[in-house]
Amino acid sequence: MNTTDQCSYMTHGAVMPFCKGCGHSNILKKLNDALGLLQLDPHDVCLVTDIGCIGLADALFDKVHTVHTTHGRSTGFATGIAVADKVLASGKLKTIVLIGDGGSMIGLLHIVNAALMNVDVTVIVANNFLFGMTGGQTSSLTPEHFNTITSPFGSMNPSLDICQIADASKAGFIARKTATDKDLTETISEAITFNGFAIVEVLELCTEHGTKRNEIKGNMLAKMAEDEGHEIGVIKNSHARPEFSKKYETDVHSHKGDIKPHKYISPQFNHDLRSPNEIIISGSAGERVQSTAAMFTEAALMCGLHVTQKNDNPVTQGSGFSLSEVIISPQEINFTGVSSADYVVVVSENGLKEIQGQDIFNRINEKTIFIIDETLTIEKKGLNLVVLPLRRLCGSDKAAVGAFDYVIRKFEPFPHEPFKQLLAKRFGEYGKIFKEEFYNLF
Amino acid sequence: MIFIAAAKTKRKSFFIQTILSNFVKLVLHYYYGITMNSQNQKLALRSGNQMTAEGAIKAGCKFFAGYPITPASGIYKGLIDLLPLNNGIAISSPDEISALAYCVGASMRGVKAMTATSGPGWALMIETVQYALITETPVVISVVQRLGPCTGGATQGAQGDILITEFATSGGYTIPVLYPSTAKECYELTIEAFNWAEKYRTPVVLLSDKEIGMTTESVDYNKLKISAPEHRHLISENDADFSEWKMYGFDSPGMIAKFAPVGSKVKVTATGSAHNTKGSLKKNDPETLAVLKHLEDKIRAHKDEMSLVKEDHEEGADTLIISFGITARTMKDSVANLRKQGCKVSSLTIYCMFPVPEKAILKAAIGCKNIFIAEENFSGQYRMIIAPLLKNYNVYGINKLGTMITPNEITERIMKL
Incomplete structure (x- = not known):
């Protein structure tokens, strides 16, 4: 079939590369007619084509933008194009995906997510029930009992109803047509006009692989679909959901004032620290171990010290142990691990188990000070132990806070004031955070 | 030594503090490498991942699509917060394949885009990275390494993805890979990664690892070395060279053709299949083979500056x-x-x-x-x-x-x- 002069979006005189009688020729002609009906500026149209015979469409459309992608991923690329266009660029682009039945299953999640997002993309699924370009193999949209070279006794599985998938994915425009439907042009143009995600599945015949193995003709396609329980026609046309960029504008962009960028610190305090201090604190998840270590490093930063904080926890994050390795130093810090701890702080049973499990005892020296809660016992002999009623006086959720407060007050790696300020900001008046007895601990 | 002792003990008088402290600072700095705090510092506690996100903003990134994975999720979160503030958009994708496909699509529309992942996600992205490479679409992928193989150790660091990030293409093309070692360098090299992606029209990998990505450290923003962001070189109909321009054209090994975004007034023909300088699919065609070779030549030609x-x-x-x-x-x-x-x-x-x-x-x-x-x-x-x-x-x-x-x-x- 030759394209005619009226085919304004197609290459003049281009020869359809498809087999005689193949439905693809008809689908592309109707797509071209639909673009003509809408009188779209060709520069405002992007055809995103998938792998397979239908992907040969690019070469036929020489006026619109064409993006020929990897197998099944066309809707994914199209989503990126459409979002960028609507949110960040002209917003005029109409993005149309041409995909086969094989590709639509490979890239099903891209179709589902594009529908959920309601991006302005139209997906045309050219469904000829098999992988044609590779020799006529079964696809997930092959009807049950349909004969292909890889289902010589009939396909074993029922075919996927991609329109129902689209419906479950809240697509606004859903249609199932056949390639010979007289109103296919109108349906495609409706889909393209639809501001949001639209899908049109077009049933057709592969004359090379489909009709030779199956008693089937073009006028039987609708009946075939119905036998599979698949609805025919325009199944849904609803603007109930806003197109993605509109939703983004109201749901995210209008809230951008609520996002606070992080603050910078100009050191306001001095420190007398001459060499790095290395601290390991170990406790339980949910008991502010890592967040307090972060306050400690922030206080050190307020004194102009260099700091690093390396956290460790099980993959579950909210259960088990929680551990931080902190280094504060007057010089730049290279190696971020604690190799010879000055302080090891253990505030809970989980924390104790973890430091016994890790090689922490190989990372201490004879001067290392162990600060542990009074409820814990370390069997290892010869440690410089400081046993404190942290959980009792500070509460289980602030035992780590108390431990750091104690380290700063007792050993003065840097002034107490910045840490006090941070605590007051987080928990209210410093003198009321812990039980009174705690403030007298030394 | 007397001055150091004075600095070490609690300062007793205003005199020592004001008159001697500057001298003490000098002595400490030059003889002991210790810098006392200075008013010129603009400090923050940042992780490598956070600095990568901030570097991306500085580089002009306007689009991010992400899928969560330890230890790279910090970049995702960082850009979800930062991009809306900087006239950009960050979206969540249903998997890593979509994440990169969204980014490449956005870049084709003309905006700077990036995603971030770790080994398992990179494995899924390899097909799409090759698509970006053959279509010469700029994109940045941050790969924050964790222990492999496969799911490996999500919360354990490693430097085991060096070969898989580089040798990810059929045909063995060079994917530029940058690798910072500090949070500060994450910022600086993210900008470089974007600049290379634009200059050479290529995907660029910003490699890092769990320890750099997730460890927080002090960063002095006044010490960041910031390269000027490279803008995309776009072709327009009014350009003098428009008549000779081809999307994948070149007249020397180091030449990088100007870029045309889809949706612009210049028609784009892009394909992941072997193509000629115009982007048309051609089999066994000398020009097509020359384009395939140029994909590698254009990187090699700029090797020294990289x-x-x-x-x-x-x-x-x-x-x-x-x-x-x-x-x-x-x-x-x-x-x-x-x-x-x-x-x-x-x-x-x-x-x-x-x-x-x-x-x-x-x-x-x-x-x-x-x-x-x-x-x-x-x-x-x-x-x-x-x-x-x-x-x-x-x-x-x-x-x-x-x-x-x-x-x-x-x-x-x-x-x-």
Whole structure:
């Protein structure tokens, strides 16, 4: 079939590369007619084509933008194009995906997510029930009992109803047509006009692989679909959901004032620290171990010290142990691990188990000070132990806070004031955070 | 010493504090390497991932699509917060394949885009990376390494994805790979990654690892070295060279054609299949083969300007240590220890892993006998790559799996020789 002069979006005189009688020729002609009906500026149209015979469409459309992608991923690329266009660029682009039945299953999640997002993309699924370009193999949209070279006794599985998938994915425009439907042009143009995600599945015949193995003709396609329980026609046309960029504008962009960028610190305090201090604190998840270590490093930063904080926890994050390795130093810090701890702080049973499990005892020296809660016992002999009623006086959720407060007050790696300020900001008046007895601990 | 003692004890008088403290600072700085705090500092506690997100903003990134994965999720969260504030958009994708496909699509529409993942996600992205490469679409992918293979260890660091990030294309094309070693460098090299993606119209990998990505550290924003963001070189109908322009055209190995975004007034023909300079699919066509070769030539031609390393040379050293990423920091401490013990040793930190900075490596090796390559993987992945360059040297690996290599481990290995 030759394209005619009226085919304004197609290459003049281009020869359809498809087999005689193949439905693809008809689908592309109707797509071209639909673009003509809408009188779209060709520069405002992007055809995103998938792998397979239908992907040969690019070469036929020489006026619109064409993006020929990897197998099944066309809707994914199209989503990126459409979002960028609507949110960040002209917003005029109409993005149309041409995909086969094989590709639509490979890239099903891209179709589902594009529908959920309601991006302005139209997906045309050219469904000829098999992988044609590779020799006529079964696809997930092959009807049950349909004969292909890889289902010589009939396909074993029922075919996927991609329109129902689209419906479950809240697509606004859903249609199932056949390639010979007289109103296919109108349906495609409706889909393209639809501001949001639209899908049109077009049933057709592969004359090379489909009709030779199956008693089937073009006028039987609708009946075939119905036998599979698949609805025919325009199944849904609803603007109930806003197109993605509109939703983004109201749901995210209008809230951008609520996002606070992080603050910078100009050191306001001095420190007398001459060499790095290395601290390991170990406790339980949910008991502010890592967040307090972060306050400690922030206080050190307020004194102009260099700091690093390396956290460790099980993959579950909210259960088990929680551990931080902190280094504060007057010089730049290279190696971020604690190799010879000055302080090891253990505030809970989980924390104790973890430091016994890790090689922490190989990372201490004879001067290392162990600060542990009074409820814990370390069997290892010869440690410089400081046993404190942290959980009792500070509460289980602030035992780590108390431990750091104690380290700063007792050993003065840097002034107490910045840490006090941070605590007051987080928990209210410093003198009321812990039980009174705690403030007298030394 | 008297001044240092004065600084050390609690200051008793206003006099000492005001008159002597500046002098004390000077003494401490020049003789002991200690810098007292200064008003010129603009500090924050940041992780490498957060700095990558901030660097992306500075580079002009306007689009991010992400899928969560430890240890890269911090970049995703960072840009979800930052992009709406900077006239951009960050979206969540249903998997890593979609994440990169969204980014490549957005970049085709003309905006700078990035995603972030770790080993398992990178495995899923490989097809799409190749698509970006063959369509010459700029995009940045941050790969924050964790312990592999497969799901491996989500919360354990590693440097085991060096080979899989680089050798991810059928045909063996060079994907530029940058590798920072600190949070500060994450910021700086993210900008570089975007600049390279634009300049050379290529996907660029920003490699890092769990320890760099998730460890927070003090960053002085006043010390950031910020490269000017490279803008995309776009073609327009009014350009003098428009009549000769082709989307994939070139007249020399180093030439990079101007870019046309889909949706502009210049028609775009893009395809992941082998194509000619216009983007048309052609089989066994000399021009198409020339385009395929040019994809590699254009990177090789700019190899020298992409050679980013930091050399710490010691006169008379017979030993050179080479490292990158988190292990480069360990190497620094080890070099200081070795020198204290009287060992003469030089070091080389690699920032541009690929294309391999061959000349810089050979230059650093001059005068040395023994070369150690320290990396946190068991097989010596980068050693395999650069060993053929270093045939005239004794090349040794310092390797470890599961936890960071420590300064002592490097020092002891070198002292053992």
